[in-house]
Amino acid sequence: MTFFFSETVPVATGTVSVAFTDRRLDLGTPAARDEALVELAAATGATPYLMHQVHGATVHLVDRSDPGLPDADALVTADAGAALLARAADCVPVLLVAGSGEIGAVHAGREGVRRGVVPAALARLRELGATDVRAWVGPHICGACYEVPDELRAEIAAVVPATYATTSWGTPSLDLGAGVLAQLAEAGVPAVQVGGCTREDDSLHSYRRDGAAAGRLAGVVWRTAPEVDG
DSSP: OOOSEEEEEEETTEEEEEEEOOTTSOOSSHHHHHHHHHHHHHHHSSEEEOOBOOSSOOEEEOOTTOOOOOBOSEEEEOOTTEEEEEEESSSEEEEEEETTSOEEEEEEOHHHHHHTHHHHHHHHHHHTTOOSEEEEEOOBOOTTTOBOOHHHHHHHHHHOGGGEEEOTTSSEEEOHHHHHHHHHHHTTOOEEEOSOBTTTOTTSOOHHHHGGGOOOEEEEEEEEOOOOOO
16 A cells, blocks of 8 residues: 555545655655656556755746656645655655645755745745645654754744754754644644654654665645546
């Protein structure tokens, strides 16, 4: 089975599916990624779109003629038949679904949270006409595990106060998930949290736990157009 979580949501233009993978699928190395994309295409019935994630706040608009792999940390589209992917191994994958049918996939790392990649993706969706947006926040490293230097915690929390945290062993940390949830709440977007801490859950990929050997999980969102009677 490709997904450990999936949900189908009715929208004005058909249905949208949101899903998250676990370590049974790896989108890390190019070879593993190619194999995973074939499996995802079969599972979704849609064309998978990846981005070259650069820990920024760039949002890329996908259309069906797009060759893919832009330098970006968010993908949005109004097209049916495109499966948008956000890869992660501790960062926060966020899936966005508008009741009007537009979708988005966001990779929110430390810099992405600080620079506001989630608010940027929401703004781009709304420029496309999106209404009634909802979010699914996937597995990511928790604040009790994501240790950082005190200066870095202060720098990020000065911009997104909800990220301020302390590890379970009493050292400075960041809670990126809390930061994303705060940004969604500020934008008036309800959110569903999916999965646990990537570092603590061996069924999930984690860079902090596994280092260079870590794979990548993915959040995947795609829209299926309604069938037309012929």
